[in-house]
Amino acid sequence: MSETLTRRHETLGWRAVIGAMSTTYGGLNPTFGELDEALPEGVVFHHAHYHGPMGWSVQAVKAILPQIAEVAKEAAFPNVDLIIQRGLPIGIIDGIGTDKKIINTIQQTTGIKGTTTITSVVEALKKLQLTKIIIVTGYFGEQINEIFNNFMKDSGFEVIHHTERGQDRYSEVSPHAYYRISKETYHKYPQAQGILISPGRAFRSREVIEPLEKDLRIPVVTQNSATLWNILNMVEIREPLEGWGRLLKMF
Numbered sequence: 001m002s003e004t005l006t007r008r009h010e011t012l013g014w015r016a017v018i019g020a021m022s023t024t025y026g027g028l029n030p031t032f033g034e035l036d037e038a039l040p041e042g043v044v045f046h047h048a049h050y051h052g053p054m055g056w057s058v059q060a061v062k063a064i065l066p067q068i069a070e071v072a073k074e075a076a077f078p079n080v081d082l083i084i085q086r087g088l089p090i091g092i093i094d095g096i097g098t099d100k101k102i103i104n105t106i107q108q109t110t111g112i113k114g115t116t117t118i119t120s121v122v123e124a125l126k127k128l129q130l131t132k133i134i135i136v137t138g139y140f141g142e143q144i145n146e147i148f149n150n151f152m153k154d155s156g157f158e159v160i161h162h163t164e165r166g167q168d169r170y171s172e173v174s175p176h177a178y179y180r181i182s183k184e185t186y187h188k189y190p191q192a193q194g195i196l197i198s199p200g201r202a203f204r205s206r207e208v209i210e211p212l213e214k215d216l217r218i219p220v221v222t223q224n225s226a227t228l229w230n231i232l233n234m235v236e237i238r239e240p241l242e243g244w245g246r247l248l249k250m251f
Helices: 002-012 033-038 058-062 065-075 088-092 098-110 117-127 142-154 175-188 206-216 223-234
Strands: 016-022 043-049 082-085 114-116 132-137 158-164 194-198 220-222
Touching: 016 065, 033 223, 043 065, 058 142, 065 082, 065 098, 082 098, 082 117, 082 223, 088 098, 088 117, 088 142, 098 114, 098 117, 114 117, 114 223, 117 194, 117 220, 117 223, 132 142, 132 175, 142 158, 158 175, 175 194, 175 206, 194 206, 206 220, 206 223, 220 223
Parallel strands: 016 043, 016 082, 082 114, 132 158, 132 194, 194 220
Antiparallel strands: none
């Protein structure tokens, strides 16, 4: 198996191989469809998974943290250029600095540079020079949303309003539902400079970004678009991507 994957990386990942650490949602392998499809030619993911979380409480998410080093080793396959801890709640769960600790663990354990989803989000918003934002989430719940808001405020952002759509994390929701709730929220808080949509990494966010940007004339970032922009920057693949909004044209 390792020889097969190595050959795959050498052929399909001839520009870059990204180690992706992600949850299994209680044993179910996650879907990477949107990001896998968006990667430029010659860039591939090598996936490694945590066990869990078994629920969506703060305690369940925190239980992932002791697995970081071991899963980072699994992600550190030959030819891997960068490792990302995927999943926003894990990177914020102990408050500001959680992501930096995760990155340090990745780098000290593997010798490979690392990043996280929340690090990507923060860097993307800074790149767009956004300080006043609306946040739209999907299923984080009250406790994690509060941690998320505090994390963003401690990172230098003013959260003008945070709304949660509230679907179950396993349910399939049309991307268009996030178009409507984002638009309605912006009309109530037009002082916001941009919108951050974080419904969960399996959500196909690409479909709503450009329609919202065109209709509202403000930048829109999702956790997937931020992740894609950041990892490509970090491995020096600076190829503008169509259909992902203004962020993915800023390399």
